[in-house]
Amino acid sequence: MGSNQGWVRLTRRAYRFSAGHSAPIGALRRDRLVHPHGPFRHDGCYFPGTMGKSRTSSSLTWARRILEDDPLASAEAAGLRYVAGEEPGFTRVRWGKGFSYRDWQGRTVRDARLRERFEALVIPPAWTEVWICRSSNGHLQATGRDEAGRKQYLYHPGWRVVRDRQKYDRVVAFGRVLPSIRAQVARDLKKPALSRPYVLASVVKLLETTLVRVGNDEYSRKNSSYGLTTLRKKHVLRGPSSGELTLAFPGKSGKDWNVDVTDRPLVDAIVACLETPGWEVFKYFDEDGVKRDVKSDDVNAYLREISGANVTAKDFRTWAGTVLAAVALEELERTEPQARHDKRLVRAIERVSQELGNTPSVCRSCYVHPEVLGDTKAGMESVAEAVRQRAQAKLRNEIASLRAEEAAVLAFLEARLAERDKRPPLSRSA
Structure with a gap:
């Protein structure tokens, strides 16, 4: 050596x-x-x-x-803003052949820009217990459970760039x-x-x-x-x-x-x-x-x-x-x-x-x-x-x-x- x-x-x-x-x-x-x-x-x-x-x-x-x-x-x-992933956020629920989104008060999200942001995250369809960050500049954008029950994370692209560099x-x-x-x-x-x-x-x-x-x-x-x-x-x-x-x-x-x-x-x-x-x-x-x-x-x-x-x-x-x-x-x-x-x-x-x-x-x-x-x-x-x-x-x-x-x-x-x-x-x- x-x-x-x-x-x-x-x-x-x-x-x-x-x-x-x-x-x-x-x-x-x-x-x-x-x-x-x-x-x-x-x-x-x-x-x-x-x-x-x-x-x-x-x-x-x-x-x-x-x-x-x-x-x-x-x-x-x-x-970006650092978020713990435990604060109230949006959720995703199955709706017909697709999904519907709810805010932290249980109200259906109808705002087109918000729905476009959620879709752009490309959250895997198989995920359950989905949580989506309220802020578009949160370092953690979404979490969920995969088919094996393991918690998974989706991060902001800017966070990934910085973390890879570091x-x-x-x-x-x-x-x-x-x-x-x-x-x-x-x-x-x-x-x-x-x-x-x-x-x-x-x-x-x-x-x-x-x-x-x-x-x-x-x-x-x-x-x-x-x-x-x-x-x-x-x-x-x-x-x-x-x-x-x-x-x-x-x-x-x-x-x-x-x-x-x-x-x-x-x-x-x-x-x-x-x-x-x-x-x-x-x-x-x-x-x-x-x-x-x-x-x-x-x-x-x-x-x-x-x-x-x-x-x-x-x-x-x-x-x-x-x-x-x-x-x-x-x-x-x-x-x-x-x-x-x-x-x-x-x-x-x-x-x-x-x-x-x-x-x-x-x-x-x-x-x-x-x-x-x-x-x-x-x-x-x-x-x-x-x-x-x-x-x-x-x-x-x-x-x-x-x-x-x-x-x-x-x-x-x-x-x-x-x-x-x-x-x-x-x-x-x-």
Whole structure:
């Protein structure tokens, strides 16, 4: 996995793809990396949301603000009113072969403009218990129950645009705080065995190096699939030597995972947990000496503590998917220069899919930043150049612990988002 290959070897080979004759990207020295848009300045950097230089602290402040994921701020940014979906609104009732609408006082809606607005929402006919927002500029426009009884939501188009933008800004923000997460994890792995920070740091290390999902108790019970926090002892197989373990288990959507762990500190942490009573693998002892099973909420709370931001376990997979796609495209551009860009995109996403255990369509829509998948001439050539070339300038201290390919992708995304922020603001629909 970049400069840390050998920690964990996966059946799906995270972060490295073989082209037969190409050298591993992680072999590049971090201090020889070129910024895709010029050398890094020693006094600061450009980052999304600004029009100029900023100190490292400002960069981290921006990252933590983005990671807060405030829905009220999102609605304001879209020029919309945030609504909870619980206030009185319009309802839809079956009427002959079509539908009739009622206001919050039970009166039939006869206003043609209102009915036109309701029809334009294209609420699925099968939905029941339909609620429609009274305001055309509410961020949430309608809710209802589908045929399975699950509550579904229809959002204002402006809200979706802003939220999609913020979702991918989050990738850049995570890249900014990742070095501090890694530094604290390294420190916590030196703490007493089976203490809370020691075990949670081990889980986060596995989370990052294996790309396995964090897991959820309820989902595990309903689907008989597992993630790191729901692994059972039966899922851990001893290797041929004392320094090797294999995590073998069914994951989400029936995907079988086989992860070989060879990093000795991680092996020691897992073995210590295995020797503690209980079915689950990961557990720790709190300050009162009480044994606690590690839950996904514990992992996310730990990530918030050590990053100072609203980081979640899923952020690792989104970050990895973006970097994996960039690395794959860079390699394919070198090894298959005559191939069409769209063909290379398909192959790159297929590789990401193999690593993350998701379908290609899910990977493309949820786990890869769209800027990475942009036009190769305007976009990925800068990443390819950054990964390949040697540079005169050293990386800034605040991202010095990022691997070469990660730093290149982060710099590329920051530059692209800075360009985006100079564009005219979104149109504000009424």
